[in-house]
Amino acid sequence: MTLTEEIEKRRTFGIISHPDAGKTTLTEKLLLFGGAIQSAGAVKSNKIKMHARSDWMEIEKQRGISVATSVMAFDYKDKKINILDTPGHQDFAEDTYRTLTAVDSVIMVIDCVKGVEMQTEKLMEVCRMRNTPVMCFINKLDREGRDPYDLLDEIEEKLNINVRPLSWPISMGKTFKGVYSLFNKSLHLFQASRSKIEQDGIEIDDINDPQIDEQVGEADAAQLREDVELIEGVYPEFDVNEYLEGKVAPVFFGSAVNNFGVKELLDCFIELAPGPLPRETEERVIHPDEKKFSGFIFKIHANMDPNHRNRIAFVRICAGKFQRGTNYYHVRADKKIRFSNATAFMAQEKELVDEAWPGDIVGLYDTGNLKIGDTLSEGEPGMFKGIPSFSPEIFKEVINKDAMKTKQLEKGLHQLMEEGVAQLFTYELGSRKVVGTVGALQFEVIQHRLKNEYGASCDFMPINLFKACWVDSSDKKKLKEFIDSKMRHIARDKDGKVVFMAESRSWLTMVQDNFPEVSFHLTSEF
Missing domain, CATH: 3.40.50.300 (P-loop containing nucleotide triphosphate hydrolases)
Incomplete structure (x- = not known):
């Protein structure tokens, strides 16, 4: 097979969402439809030994959340699908942001009960930075949720992107009957099943086809026709190019835990989503x-x-x-x-x-x-751009609980920081080690992994810090003067770069005013 044919086969995407929206469950079901696994694991239940395939770290199984990005690949309808299942929890956002640089498109999962949540907004901002094409999957239709029109309005308003429904739910919750595909004019009837794979839908050439009345009842059929007429009238016709440019998000409805709406999403995805991008x-x-x-x-x-x-x-x-x-x-x-x-x-x-x-x-x-x-x-010198890194939000000093395991602790901290789990700063005076993270839960993960993977025990003691600022200056003499005068507050990051540890916003401002020749950076390029 030629290079062009291999490229055409590939679809690489990330699945993102707020915690608990059903992202890892959807990943499982996509793998199930792709034939990559024979049965889906339970994400949350401790009674079930088989956990979600993409949550394989011990702490993920205990907590029922994803704390690291998982990479999975499978073949489906002559396409090679690469899925990156990201952590939804905001404490692990940095891993998700970096992962989004490696994908060509995104599926965003939204809980029909809770709608758009804060973490979803942050993730969307990262997608907007690169105009990444986004599909929305509104999940948990088998529960009593919010009105679909309200959800669509909220997505447009909070995520700053136009939407176009490509499927539409027939009722919701206990009376949920299924979805009608506006994309390929077919009716998919809902059956609550966590193990059976969803069957192909009933093809409907015309929305007025009496088959719809027979399958869902006259009242729901009448409501569906009214909804479809309204959607076709209010929303412009779906334009694939606008989706590929990141201007419009196609929206699908379903229930991932019941395998419902997933196949339809996957079929549309392989048809619409971009292949590998420049x-x-x-x-x-x-x-x-x-x-x-x-x-x-x-x-x-x-x-x-x-x-x-x-x-x-x-x-x-x-x-x-x-x-x-x-x-x-x-x-x-x-x-x-x-x-x-x-x-x-x-x-x-x-x-x-x-x-x-x-x-x-x-x-x-x-x-x-x-x-x-x-x-x-293969020899070209240019570095790829756009791998984001962020100044930490929370800082804690590392306290070694076992002096006999100092080497193991240092090795474990070094390797975990290289993974990008958190950032490590070592003070020039006294060699105190401080870990900086985006969220508090990361400290628990670091502690757990140090103990289980390296046999090292440590505590984290909160310290009062506002920001870690990387510093440089074109005037080396002025930079040395600054470092010498602020030696108590100078640390090095894992790469040996000089970092000024600012204790408060006002103090940082004052120091910046006193040293105008020195530049202070809140991000560090890797």
Whole structure:
């Protein structure tokens, strides 16, 4: 198969949502329809031994939430689908933001009871930054939820994107009958089943077809016809190009836990969603059909297999063909590295791959050479742009509880920080270690993983800090003067960059005024 044909087969997307909207459940059901798994796991129930396939870390099983992005691939109708299931919890937002740089489109899951929530708005802002095409799946129609029109209005208002329903629910909750597909004119009848795969819908050439009355009853059939007429009158005709430009979001309705509406979403997705898109480097735009390989690291995970202390770097292939055992140029380090172990993912399960194509996500076993944001190529020097990093919100000092395990603690902290779980700052005076995170739950995850994966125990003591600011200056003498005068508040990040630890907003402002030649940055490029 040629490079062009391989590219055309690929669809790489992320699933995002507020916590508890049903994102991981939807991921499971997509894998089920794709034949990648035989039965879906329960995300929340502790009584059921089989947990959701994409939640494989021990803490995820205990808490019933996703705390790390999972990568899964399967084949469906001659297409190779790559899914990235992201954490919904805001405390792990940074992992999600980085993951969104590696996808070509997004499916956003919205709970029909709660509607658009704050975390959904934040995620949408990241999608807007890149004009990422978005599909909406309004979930949990088997529950009594909000009016569909109200939900559509709220999506437009809060997420700042036009919507176009491509399916429409027939009632809701206890009286939920099914959905009518406006996209391919078919009726899908609801059957509450968590194990059976949804059957193909009944094709309806005309909305006035009496079959509808027979299947859902005259009253619901009359309401459906009224709704369809209103939708066709109010919303403009669906334009695929507007969707691909990120201007309009097609909307689907269903119940992921009951396998309902998922197949219809998947069928439309493979027809409408974009294949691998061009990516920008510092030098130029890289197109997927270029002959020479290039890709970037968007995620690193240590200890995916607790029996082997391995470290895997997730690479998004942007152009050309990746071949295992080939020497590739590591742009940041300015050297060539040979990758003899390359894997494809099915959540925690991995298989060796000899080759991969644009749009694919490949795991490379790494001994510490690679970092998030690194670019690999066949010799071209440009680094891929747009891997976001953020100044932490919460800071806590690391207290070692077992002096005999100091080396294990240092190694564990170093590896977890390389994954992007949190940021580590080491003070110049006294070598105090401070961890900065986006949310409080990350400290619990770090503690859990240090104990279980490295055998190290630590406590986190809250400290009063406002921001960690990376500093630089074109005048090296002025920068040294600043560092010397503020030595008690100077730390280094994991890469050795100088960071000023500001204790309050007003004090930071005063220091900035006193040192105008020094630049203070709230983000650090990896």
